[in-house]
Amino acid sequence: MPHTNKQTHYAIDTSNAPLSKQQLKELKDQAWLKEEAGPFGLVFSNHTLDAYLDEEYRHGNSILTKDGDLLKTKSSGERKRLLLAYQLAQNPDFLILDNPFDALDIQRVASLKKELQELAKSTVLLQLFRRSDEVLPCCTVGLTYQEGQFVKVDLITEQHTSVSINHEQKLPEPLEAFKNVPDELISFRNVSVSFDEKPVLKDITWTVKRGSSWHLKGPNGAGKTTLLSMVTGDSTKGYGKELYLFGRKKGSGETVWEIKQKIGYFTSAMTERFDGMHDVQSMIISGLYDSVGLYQKPTTLEQARAEEWLVLLGLKQLSGARFRTLNEVQKRLILIARAMIKHPPLLILDEPTAALNETGAALIVSLINKIAASGSTSVLYVSHKEEVGLELFNELLLVQDDCDFAGYTAKIRSS
Numbered sequence: 001m002p003h004t005n006k007q008t009h010y011a012i013d014t015s016n017a018p019l020s021k022q023q024l025k026e027l028k029d030q031a032w033l034k035e036e037a038g039p040f041g042l043v044f045s046n047h048t049l050d051a052y053l054d055e056e057y058r059h060g061n062s063i064l065t066k067d068g069d070l071l072k073t074k075s076s077g078e079r080k081r082l083l084l085a086y087q088l089a090q091n092p093d094f095l096i097l098d099n100p101f102d103a104l105d106i107q108r109v110a111s112l113k114k115e116l117q118e119l120a121k122s123t124v125l126l127q128l129f130r131r132s133d134e135v136l137p138c139c140t141v142g143l144t145y146q147e148g149q150f151v152k153v154d155l156i157t158e159q160h161t162s163v164s165i166n167h168e169q170k171l172p173e174p175l176e177a178f179k180n181v182p183d184e185l186i187s188f189r190n191v192s193v194s195f196d197e198k199p200v201l202k203d204i205t206w207t208v209k210r211g212s213s214w215h216l217k218g219p220n221g222a223g224k225t226t227l228l229s230m231v232t233g234d235s236t237k238g239y240g241k242e243l244y245l246f247g248r249k250k251g252s253g254e255t256v257w258e259i260k261q262k263i264g265y266f267t268s269a270m271t272e273r274f275d276g277m278h279d280v281q282s283m284i285i286s287g288l289y290d291s292v293g294l295y296q297k298p299t300t301l302e303q304a305r306a307e308e309w310l311v312l313l314g315l316k317q318l319s320g321a322r323f324r325t326l327n328e329v330q331k332r333l334i335l336i337a338r339a340m341i342k343h344p345p346l347l348i349l350d351e352p353t354a355a356l357n358e359t360g361a362a363l364i365v366s367l368i369n370k371i372a373a374s375g376s377t378s379v380l381y382v383s384h385k386e387e388v389g390l391e392l393f394n395e396l397l398l399v400q401d402d403c404d405f406a407g408y409t410a411k412i413r414s415s
């Protein structure tokens, strides 16, 4: 019976395996759910957002945005807010929330939690979660997918166990050291960026010295991705500005390839994109060639170095396994090793623990701490939140200048 006062709300633990698009559809079509909640359900997930982005690509406009703005110009947090507002306006009987707090900053997580608790008075919620502290108090019954069916179970939230990578093992040496690496890897001098008159970044002055590691933080929409894309050479916004990358002024004739070659890069979205048949060892070695997987026979030395990385990660037994068969945390550890095998002067990690549970995040963080402590590679860690256990000594926080907003400015804490 829809819209009674005593609605049951559900939580589904996806910390070990996410639900596929097909499984989400099956959940939405469950007869018992429609009977309990009402016939009209919606799915709030990245798959849904992707479908709207696809539609926008084909038709040139998006129904989620107002004033003709395009969804693709919105930050990840902004996109989520737009989708939720659009779905709530349709007054669904039930809403499937696929890890709704991913990619949201602390303030937005708190306000969304409040909003969803309120919504739970009139709408049945089914929350997919990975971190137990994210489960909404209203979700009291568990659901699990077993043998092609959704089954109601007791709700057990995972206990966090403390884990880390092999502390005894040293970071494997590079096969060949980078030459002519300047003392300043990145230097922004009073750089401002706007999109069509809309100011985003204001007067950013920031220097990353060789070997120093940074946590780049800021709320949704503050310009973290914009700043990063200027460092990786993917954005044209750096031209004509006082931006220096690896000792050269942006736009002074360097190629994007020359910049990228000095950078190791990992973002959590890569685990989905890298879905070929390559084995784990080849995947790590391919970082030396900036390819995905290996297309030539590796040398004995390359193989030995990849094996050292696997020992460090505690994954030696998976050397010959297909990358695609690994679990999410293992895939991320391997892709960080892939980014590191060439020992780049700069390692960029864009939200590397996004959508992991506490245990998985702790493993990734322990690897990052180890890399940063080595002092040979500068880590640039980007996220919108604090990360438990992360030991980076410098922080660039993007903050809003409240009076007369003209873009986010950089607040730097350095040690």
Ligand SMILES: Nc1ncnc2c1ncn2[C@@H]1O[C@H](COP(=O)(O)OP(=O)(O)OP(=O)(O)O)[C@@H](O)[C@H]1O
Residues within 6 Å of the ligand: 072, 073, 074, 075, 076, 077, 078, 103, 195, 196, 200, 218, 219, 220, 221, 222, 223, 224, 225, 226, 227, 384
């Ligand atoms: N191509 C573009 N055209 C117009 N506006 C843009 C474009 N790219 C980014 N923006 C705007 O710039 C601002 C900063 O976006 P950016 O993606 O850099 O933020 P972010 O800090 O990475 O956010 P999040 O944590 O939500 O991912 C946002 O308001 C976004 O809408």
